[in-house]
Amino acid sequence: MKKYMNPNVDPCENFYEFACGNWRNYHDVPPDKITYDTFEIARDNLYFVLKTLLETQTKTQTKSHFNDKTNYHNLKDYIGENYQIFDDSDAIDKAKKFYKSCMNEDLIEKRAEKPLKKLLEELGGWPIITSNWEQSEVDLIWVLSRLRLLNNAILISQWIGPDIKDSNKHIIHIDQTTLGLPNRAYFLDETNSKPLKAYKSFILSIAKHLGAETSVALQDVDDIVDFETKLASVMTPLEERRNISQIFQRIQIRILIERYPYFNWHSYFSTILEREIDLQSTVACYCPDYIHNLLNLLNKTNPRIIQNYLLWRFIKHRTSNLDSRFLDSEQKFYHALFGIEKRPPRWKFCVSQTNTNMGMAVGALFVQNYFDENSKTDTIHITQEIMETFINSIEEKLWLDEDTKRLAKLKIKNMDLKIGFPDFLFNSTEVNLKYQDVKIEENFFFENVLSVLRHTNREGQKKFGLLVNKSQWNSPPAIINAYYSRSKNQIMFPAGILQPPFYHKHFPKSINFGGIGVIIGHEITHALDDKGRLFDHEGNLQFWWDNKALVMFYERSQCIIDQYGNYILPESNTTVDGILTQGENIADNGGLKQAFKAYKNWLTKNPEVDETLPDLDLDGPQLFFLNFAQAWCGKQRIESERNRIKTSVHSPGIFRVIGALSNSDEFSMVYNCSKNSPMNPVEKCDLW
Known part of the structure; x- marks a missing residue:
């Protein structure tokens, strides 16, 4: 944490530069990426773990010899209406074979x-x-x-x-x-x-x-x-x-x-x-x-x-x-579009492909070998504390009438939590049955992908006419991401994101609340952002707001739209779209405030705990805001920057930090920022 900071910068002038000013001295954007930030580093760490797991031997070793003339894969089958496969063999073995088929570049070149x-x-x-x-x-x-x-x-x-x-x-x-x-x-x-x-x-x-x-x-x-x-x-x-x-x-x-x-x-x-x-x-x-x-x-x-x-x-x-000719053409296109200079290493590409196509099987392999159950339990406790804080905060909102408060609190109370992974991943029979209509062979990477595509389509389409199982997991566990589902009123935190710098079971609580805690608060806030507010506690599109409360919501969200719409990235001279990024900016601001309040509540209950770190002269609350900011340290290519600012619903990392912190009275108190300093403007946007 200390090496990424720039101590020569006043935290009340530009906290992003204070927290991340030296990050660029340690990291360049790799030639195979469009951006490089804390999330990408965490993703690379996860991919290396998955590579090690996918390269272990399958439970049943088979010898396979490729002969193009005796190719039993009839490509016409994959677009047939009645195409059916039943193979309930080990799903983790299938994932390993899928990875191996992707890594077999010689054969992919031969088949062209x-x-x-x-x-x-x-x-x-x-x-x-x-x-x-x-x-x-x-x-x-x-x-x-x-x-x-x-x-x-x-x-x-x-x-x-x-x-x-x-x-x-x-x-x-x-x-x-x-x-x-x-x-x-x-x-x-x-x-x-x-x-x-x-x-x-x-x-x-x-x-x-x-x-x-x-x-x-x-x-x-x-x-x-x-x-x-x-x-x-x-x-x-x-x-x-x-x-x-x-x-x-x-x-x-x-x-x-x-x-x-x-x-x-x-x-x-x-x-x-x-x-x-x-x-x-x-x-x-x-x-x-x-x-x-x-x-x-x-x-x-x-x-x-x-x-x-x-x-x-x-x-x-x-x-x-397909073979390298197609990959080279694709790479040339991505270079023109995003500035990517080269393809990723083949192993990294194949890990990504395997995780994308067989995410639950890869997730089962990951959680069975690496994930600590205590981390899941601890994260659930953090989530519950933030939810409780959020509910209390809603009660204190003077601009909300009593009925709207009651329904907003009901929505938070009824939120379904999905933390880490689904329990069925420890049941090999259930995991195998999930992929029973997938056929994977080591020599046929292209056909393996087609088989998974048919499976993915069938998995989605077969839900037609069925009741919604709101307890079902839809996200693979071994990914660096988090989600909120409006239709299920559900938040999901896959196991992959529960790693440094966002979380570790031995970190001080200040670091965990400032990392995964803010992300949790962010996803909870999505339930009441400009889109989430349209849905009730059961995930139904329904008008449940009092008209006066809704007018106040629009006024307060407009403040955020205007604030972020004035941010300009100097490198590309591009302006943030305050309307496009509105929902994520609302969630950033709400997540930061509620996570910090939850952390302060935890400190009150645990006054004797030492929340400092060696050789870093900051107390727990200061470390909370530092880790929040350092989660967004990063660099991106100019081409990517121009593209993302036009298309992404997220503001650039620097403004995710500056925007939310400059609206936080708590931040200004913790870092003793004087009134009207850049990080402590008199006029602040306040929604959740």
Whole structure:
């Protein structure tokens, strides 16, 4: 902690520089990353542990010999409606085999583009590489639904989730699409010509690897990007979609068919759900205008362009599963877009791929070998203390009426806590059954990914019509992250994040409350941020605020919007979007205040405890704020900085520190900051 501080800086002038000023002298952004910060260091530490575990021997050793001529993987099966596998063998062994298949670069090079090319043929062919492509042979709904079976939602985002009006039921949800570049501005803003040019070059390069003739491909690539630009233009901007109650519609499939007859909804849903769909079934729609405009666009577009675009979006996600030519093209694109200089080490890529694709199996391996149950218990206690503090703080809010207070406290009291990992990870039978429809072979990395994609899609779609199990874990344990679910009123802290500098069972409580405690408080506050406040204690979209309280909420949140909207990153001369980052900024401010109050309560109950650290002349409360700030020490590339400030809902780390601390009276008291010093302005934003 001490080596990262810059003691020459007055903490009341710029606490981020005081806490993190020397961090840059010890760390550069690695060539394979877009940013390097405390979270990335923790992630690297976790990945090294996972690598060691995944490289241990499987329980049942098998000899496998690759022979491409006797390849028993029929790629057509992966897009078949009735594709079923039953294999209840050891899931951890499957994860290790998946990792090994990813690490087998020689074989991946030998197989080259063959697996992808064969699959593209089964999907109706990619016109850009198919000289005799016939548009009459391809049906839009057929292709879209088959891609969704492989967990690719293109043109229309579709998933099964809790009904936001009745969170106990699973229904179909549909929304506008994602794009091949980070957001619609990349296609519509003329200042983004460089990334757009790199995107075209990326598509062309991949097409040539798959056998396209340059003379044909150039026009096809232009058509693909032109179509995607038109697609971006009919999408609603993110800032106009923040209030979910204003864009949400419940609609039966039969009505959907009546309103949008040019799209075969019945066939689409029946295929991806792998069952006949009832036309009375309810759909949650967040994009009626987009669907209308999308269908008009599709009606005016040449089928060749549509097929080229659909398969391109699928191919883009699969380039990382192929040989070095595809990886090099992908890397060149990411360099232009984010400034990344090289690919990560293969082992790190394969650990990430394995954890992404088989997260619960990897999580079981991790918690069985490394995770301390005492850490889970301790974190639960910290969480409960912060929740209690939060409830007491709500009672003290003079701007809230009694009814709104009561319902806000009810929401916090009913919050479901998920800390560390689900207990079933110690039951090998349950873990094995979770992956019983996944087939993993050491020689077939590409097919292994397809098998997991089918599994992931099936896991999601089979929830349709079922009651919501609000006790279910959805997050893999071995990750560095934390979540709040509005529909479940649930906070989740996976085991992976319970490590230094955020937490350690032997740290002083000041460090733990300033680290994981603030993160816990952050996630709790999401229950009452600009989006979370729309949902009640059971996770239902419901208006439960008194009108006067709501007006006060808007005034106080506007203060935060204006405050953060005035922050400018000097390196790239870019301004923070106060509206886009509103929810996270509210959560940062609330999380810091409630975690510190909980820590002070703990100190009152434990007055004899020594909270100091050797050779660091700071008391417990000062260490609390120092560790909070040092969680956000970091550097990022200019290209990444420009991208993230346009697209990320989180403010840059420096402003997450300065913004929350400058609103904290407690911080100013602890560090004795005079009135109107930069870190102690007279006018402060105060919400939670």
